[in-house]
Amino acid sequence: MNFLAVRACLVSVLFASGCSTLRDYPNSFPSNLSVRTTTQSGSVFTGIRAYLHIYRMKDACEVEYLGTVELNDLATSVGIESGQPTYLKFVFKRTETFGGAALIEYTTVITPRSGVRYAADVSYVDRTYDVKVRELDRNGAPVREFRRQGRDCPAAR
């Protein structure tokens, strides 16, 4: 059972800040993915931030980290290399005023086709999150939805 294909991680109360290996995604390819983000924590004591980590897939398991796009409550344009299987990891980071943090991940894999546009609707509203990544036709209507998908890695011994 591949029930660990999707993981959510709760981070330690003593979450270490300032030690990050994240970097900005270069966004050097023509824009073909539009991300619309909505975040509402549902509590004044809770903050929610959303990020998109982008990886180039080398095979079904191994990936190369390319960079991170911070998502805000507007539309964000991202350029992803056409023809390259790309692992998209949407992450909601939840922080509590009185301590504690959590990371909720949603991953999928897309291989953008040349000349085709894609759209992602990302939301975290009052303890419920949803991510929809779709391929669009020429009129902007969704024609295909990418399902939630993790990497296919051998089980650790």
Next chain:
Amino acid sequence: MEGRMLRNSLGLLPIMLIVGGCAGAPKNAEDFRLAMRSSPFTRTETFEVARPFRIVSETLQKRSDECFNVAVHSTATSVNIPITRTSIRAYKPTFVGGAGKAELHIQQKRSGGGMVEVGAPPDGYYRVVLDVVAIGPSRSKIDMYYMSPDDKYIRDTLRGWVTGERPGCPDLTRR
């Protein structure tokens, strides 16, 4: 002598009760339903939705696979003593579909951090069982059984799915 034997017996009594209670945990969905119906400390809900059975069933199958095939990893580090403990809550959804009737079972298995679940089924304790049946071309009836008020997020999520009001996944890192 008799007093010492009585004290020893009484010391074993709480242990026996705990083991007895845990060993009686429902082993399958039907046992869970029976247990929830008969216990005064648990909950059941019954309601109808103005949605076709096919739509409700497909939603439950698709969303449960996307949202409940997860493992929540928790890490806690003490401030005074540099010890880090990691525990895992693994969820398992089981969808059973048929003509005019479908079921969704949500199990939770906890491990790590020195935790041992005694008497639980192999995939963890049943937390919520939901039954849906068609009662008309555009109407479905829902029966939901849940273990504890702590499962409110799961119940609210499933209710959102069957009503179509909230299609998203629950943040299972929150209790």
